[in-house]
Amino acid sequence: MITFNLPKGAARFIVLQRIELINPFLIKLRKLFGRYIFSNFITKYFLNSNSIAKKYHDVMLKEFSTIERFIKNDDKSFLSIGGGIGGLELIINQNFKDNDYYFIERNYVSKKVRYGWGGMDNEEAYNDLNLQKTFLKINEMNENQINIFDYDNENLPEKKFDVIISLLSLDYHYDFYIYFEYLKKVSKENTKIIFDTIRAEHFKKIFKNVEIIRSDTNTVHKSKRIICSQFLS
Numbered sequence: 639m640i641t642f643n644l645p646k647g648a649a650r651f652i653v654l655q656r657i658e659l660i661n662p663f664l665i666k667l668r669k670l671f672g673r674y675i676f677s678n679f680i681t682k683y684f685l686n687s688n689s690i691a692k693k694y695h696d697v698m699l700k701e702f703s704t705i706e707r708f709i710k711n712d713d714k715s716f717l718s719i720g721g722g723i724g725g726l727e728l729i730i731n732q733n734f735k736d737n738d739y740y741f742i743e744r745n746y747v748s749k750k751v752r753y754g755w756g757g758m759d760n761e762e763a764y765n766d767l768n769l770q771k772t773f774l775k776i777n778e779m780n781e782n783q784i785n786i787f788d789y790d791n792e793n794l795p796e797k798k799f800d801v802i803i804s805l806l807s808l809d810y811h812y813d814f815y816i817y818f819e820y821l822k823k824v825s826k827e828n829t830k831i832i833f834d835t836i837r838a839e840h841f842k843k844i845f846k847n848v849e850i851i852r853s854d855t856n857t858v859h860k861s862k863r864i865i866c867s868q869f870l871s
């Protein structure tokens with residue numbers, strides 16, 4: 639597969655989740671009209687769906703290359719926190735067969751989408767969970783592999799996961815401690831937890847093993863991608 643199939647309306651969510659995918663013309667429109675008009679009107683009517691699908695696929699392949707070496711064939715149960723529409727999980731699914739995917743996401747678009755750190759009370763979100771399910775299904779994930787949970791309205795899945803992934807979301811966008819107790823509950827000794835953060839060193843107080851697997855020096859946030867395992871207490 640060299641691109642994703644996009645259901646109608648999905649391109650909008652993808653660019654809100656991955657603002658780097660918009661072209662310079664749209665960046666100008668965002669500056670000119672502001673974030674509210676950009677999020678609610680411009681992204682509805684001015685996107686080229688095929689081009690967004692291809693760019694999103696390329697970006698997700700790149701993201702996959704940063705984590706691929708940590709995924710083993712016997713990792714079967716994946717949890718994605720704030721995985722957006724789920725492109726990364728589709729790439730994982732193409733490369734590793736017969737896995738189960740659990741997604742915790744939010745089911746609305748914030749009025750003004752702001753990127754970056756929002757702390758404990760961050761209400762920023764940009765997803766549509768029905769659309770996400772359709773997107774996963776039309777890109778060859780089987781219905782019985784897909785488990786989607788609405789963070790705001792549902793009990794979160796209570797099972798032990800092999801791999802937990804949260805790119806540009808947990809501790810990048812909102813505080814890790816929102817999920818601290820939950821992550822302890824759903825982790826085994828060898829569960830791999832991968833996320834982006836600007837305070838990588840801090841996590842050495844929380845996990846026995848912390849490894850930096852990517853450093854992003856080009857962004858405003860200068861975040862690091864880390865892989866952690868074994869809660870210390």
Ligand SMILES: C[S@@+](CC[C@H](N)C(=O)[O-])C[C@H]1O[C@@H](n2cnc3c(N)ncnc32)[C@H](O)[C@@H]1O
Nearest residue numbers: 655720721722742743763764765789805806807
């Ligand atoms: C910047 S996007 C990143 C999406 C995806 N991980 C990617 O790399 O393309 C952040 C995502 O986190 C979701 N989100 C925000 N708050 C959340 C929360 N408390 N729990 C789960 N997801 C959340 C948003 O809806 C959004 O899809």
